[in-house]
Amino acid sequence: MIGPETAHTIIVRMLKLSRFIPFSKCVIRFLFSYHDKDLEREVFGIKFKNPVGFAAGFDKKGEITNELACFGFGFIEVGSVTPLPQPGNQGPRIFRLPLDMAMINHMGMNNPGAKILADNLSRHSQKRRLLVGGNISKNTNTINDLSPADYEQCFALIYEQVDYFAVNVSCPNVTNLTQLQDREILEQIIDRLINVRHSHDKYKPILLKLSPDLSYGQIDDIIDLIQAKGIDGIIAVNTTVTREGLKTTNEKVEAMGQGGLSGAPLTQLALDKVRYIHEKTEGKLSIIGVGGIMTPDDAVNMLKAGASLIQIYTGFIYNGPGFVKQILKQLKKQRITEN
């Protein structure tokens, strides 16, 4: 059986190849898209055709956004990207846990660097059919004290090419990255980004992507900072380092190594964090809810918990290309619309 990373590479190649097959995009769109005016919503000043996005980590290079658009997504987050290209960790580095409808990855933020991402996005921008978020981070070798400069560099390099920013301070696969969620350093990162934004005419929203492993006290600190700085929203959540309640045997899980767990084991954790942030901010902060959305009902629950938008990754891998359409139909059926 082919491994998950090889499967990913094959899918990306096939989608790129489809550019040369006449009408292929139309056929995919016909099969998997679903449009309804009721699904449109405006969040942090941007109008989305529907609330379902592809989470960061699938299209790290920003090379297949137009192709992914055909599967019905309202937006896609590209990256994470770092200032310099980096290969990430040695493979195998993605594992499926079918018994748990989950995945464990320790990719180590492999990516082509922010400049290449900007070039790729700019090459396809004329034909772009959906909104793109740029997920930025720091190079693994950059020590945390110097990381604000890394975020600033990525931000500046892709500013013109994306519609909003996701600041990834929560990837468990890069040593000590999650410590960037501490107030002092986070404040420096945010200040730098806001400064760069001042130099541009067009306002691009900035969101922080948080770990599901933060305590509620830590989340409170971050909310205080976000509100003080006027950050536009939170993306909750990234993958978790916890391994509780898995059906897959301990031996198998341990053999997969350390890394971030995604998929069904994250459903409740993500939902709890989203609901908490929503209540704590009295619904005034925009939240993108992500983590363990494996069924259309999970999507409904996430939006009901207070998310304005949702993202999927592992659910798309397990459910296949029709998953977005299934979710959108359920949202329409249950009248989960903006108002």
Ligand SMILES: Cc1cc2nc3c(=O)[nH]c(=O)nc-3n(C[C@H](O)[C@H](O)[C@H](O)COP(=O)(O)O)c2cc1C
């Ligand atoms: C293989 C893989 C790679 C990922 N890479 C990134 C990344 O580069 N940056 C990031 O912010 N999140 C990354 N994520 C986390 C996802 O964006 C998402 O937050 C997480 O998987 C939870 O959603 P899910 O349960 O729907 O997969 C990655 C997830 C997976 C499975």
